[in-house]
Amino acid sequence: MKAAVVSSFDTAPRYQEVPTPDAVGGTGMVVDVLAAGLHPRVRSQADGSHYTSTAELPLVPGIDGVGRGPDGVLRYFVLPDTTLGSMAEQTVIDIRRSIVLPDGSDPIAVAAAMNPAMSSWLALRRRMQFPVGASVLVLGATGSAGQMAVQITKRFGADQIIAAGRDAGRLAGLPALGATRTVSLEGDAEAVAERIGRAAADVDVVIDYLWGPPTAAAMTAMVTRRADHGRPLTWIEIGSVAGADASIPSAALRSVPLQIIGSGQGSVSNRGILTELPALVEALAGGSFDIDARTVPLADVEQAWADAAHTAQRIVLVP
Numbered sequence: 001m002k003a004a005v006v007s008s009f010d011t012a013p014r015y016q017e018v019p020t021p022d023a024v025g026g027t028g029m030v031v032d033v034l035a036a037g038l039h040p041r042v043r044s045q046a047d048g049s050h051y052t053s054t055a056e057l058p059l060v061p062g063i064d065g066v067g068r069g070p071d072g073v074l075r076y077f078v079l080p081d082t083t084l085g086s087m088a089e090q091t092v093i094d095i096r097r098s099i100v101l102p103d104g105s106d107p108i109a110v111a112a113a114m115n116p117a118m119s120s121w122l123a124l125r126r127r128m129q130f131p132v133g134a135s136v137l138v139l140g141a142t143g144s145a146g147q148m149a150v151q152i153t154k155r156f157g158a159d160q161i162i163a164a165g166r167d168a169g170r171l172a173g174l175p176a177l178g179a180t181r182t183v184s185l186e187g188d189a190e191a192v193a194e195r196i197g198r199a200a201a202d203v204d205v206v207i208d209y210l211w212g213p214p215t216a217a218a219m220t221a222m223v224t225r226r227a228d229h230g231r232p233l234t235w236i237e238i239g240s241v242a243g244a245d246a247s248i249p250s251a252a253l254r255s256v257p258l259q260i261i262g263s264g265q266g267s268v269s270n271r272g273i274l275t276e277l278p279a280l281v282e283a284l285a286g287g288s289f290d291i292d293a294r295t296v297p298l299a300d301v302e303q304a305w306a307d308a309a310h311t312a313q314r315i316v317l318v319p
Contacts, residue, residue, distance in 0.1 A: 001017070002088070002089050003017075003018045004014075004048045004061060004088070004298060005060060005114070006058060006061055007058045008057070009047050009048035014301070015299045015301050015302070018088065020090060021084055023215070026090055027095050027096050028093070029076070029092070029094075029095050030070070031090065032067055032068050033066075033067045033086055033088060033090060034065070034067055034111075035107040035318055036064070036086035036087050036318075037111045038296075038317060039063070039116065041115065041265075042063055042087075045061055046061040046123075049075045052189075057306050058233070059083040060086075060087055061182065062086030062091070063079055063085060063115070064077060064079060064099070064115055065079075065091070066236045067090075068251055069093075074105060074126045075093070075095075076099050076101055076110050077097060077098035078169065078277075079091070079093065087317055088298075099281055101281060102281070102285045108293055108316050109284060109293060110281065110284055111316045112144075112255075113291045114284065115145075116145035117289065118273070118276075119145045119238050119278065120149035120152045120207055120238065120265070122263060123236045124153070124205075124207075125276055126276065127236060127261050127268065128205070128234055128236065129299050130157075131204065132157035134158050135159060135160035135162070135200075135204050135205070136153045136158045136160065136161050136162065136205045136206070136207060137205070137207070138161065138207045138209075139143070139164050139208045139214070140164070140165060140210045140239060141171070141179070142163075142165030142166060143241070144292065145209055146209050148291070150177050151177050151178055152289075154177070155288065156177030160180050160203070162179070162182070162203065163181070163182050164183040164200075165182075167312060171184060177290055183195050185214070189213065189214070192214070193220065194221060197224070198225065200218075201221075202227055202228070204232070204234065205233075205236065206218075206233070206235045208237050210240070210241055210243075211237055211239065211240040212241075212243020212244070212246055213241055213243055213244035215242070215246045216246045216248060219248065219252050220249050220251070220252060223255055226256055229256050232256075232258075234258065236261055236262070237260065237261070237263070239285075292312070292313050293313065293316050295315075296315055296316070296317055297318060298317045298318060301317060
């Protein structure tokens with residue numbers, strides 16, 4: 001069969017022949033892959049930079065997807081850490097890590113949206129008690145996961161949603177998705193931090209896809225401007241597109257009741273993830289979210305890899 005294959009961590013996957021997989025164990029199933037999302041998590045898997053990555057090569061990238069098994073049932077699946085990912089004509093899933101999709105589900109929309117939507121959905125459902133009526137800042141709101149976070153916080157009952165991002169065009173479209181205010185992250189770092197401090201000093205929750213120096217600067221600006229220093233602030237670290245490390249100012253930890261938590265693979269149990277999937281799938285299948293996706297043939301995986309670094313669209317590979 002054909003698959004995208006990573007042979008070196010410093011080059012894009014290539015489309016080539018690989019052995020047809022066999023299911024192993026009572027819960028294993030070989031599925032025909034219909035759609036697999038090219039998520040940032042997949043790119044970090046393929047270049048060896050993700051914190052779960054190993055040195056094992058070659059590997060077929062892809063962490064989730066939509067497939068159809070020999071029983072004819074359409075499923076969304078999440079793969080374990082494996083060298084046989086979803087960017088192939090077929091892959092092996094554990095049916096315990098899958099969910100049957102409702103009739104009429106769009107495999108492309110599900111493959112595109114589940115991963116970016118899951119990041120904030122799981123964070124707000126499994127890593128904290130999200131209060132209805134909360135004020136939220138989404139740092140990195142113009143990426144696909146950030147756009148989904150705006151929509152999900154609205155769905156969960158946020159009262160104020162401040163969306164901060166770089167892409168001016170996408171930022172302008174976020175009020176239609178639920179943002180009540182937008183903040184540009186373009187420009188001088190000090191000026192950006194000042195804008196965030198003025199706009200979001202009194203939020204209850206920060207959903208952070210940036211981390212790195214921008215987070216440290218934003219955190220300082222926000223806590224120094226906070227009107228009520230006794231008001232709790234929960235900072236959820238989900239992504240690190242601006243840097244793997246952030247120098248958190250000690251004053252931020254001492255001057256306000258600040259709770260910093262992470263949300264990602266490992267911080268939410270497999271059971272917790274699977275518990276949340278049905279409701280998320282129902283929301284996606286019901287058309288509750290705006291999904292910006294583009295399909296690319298699996299044979300064009302090298303071009304898709306190059307395009308992914310320059311677009312906020314979620315690319316979906318289709319065999």
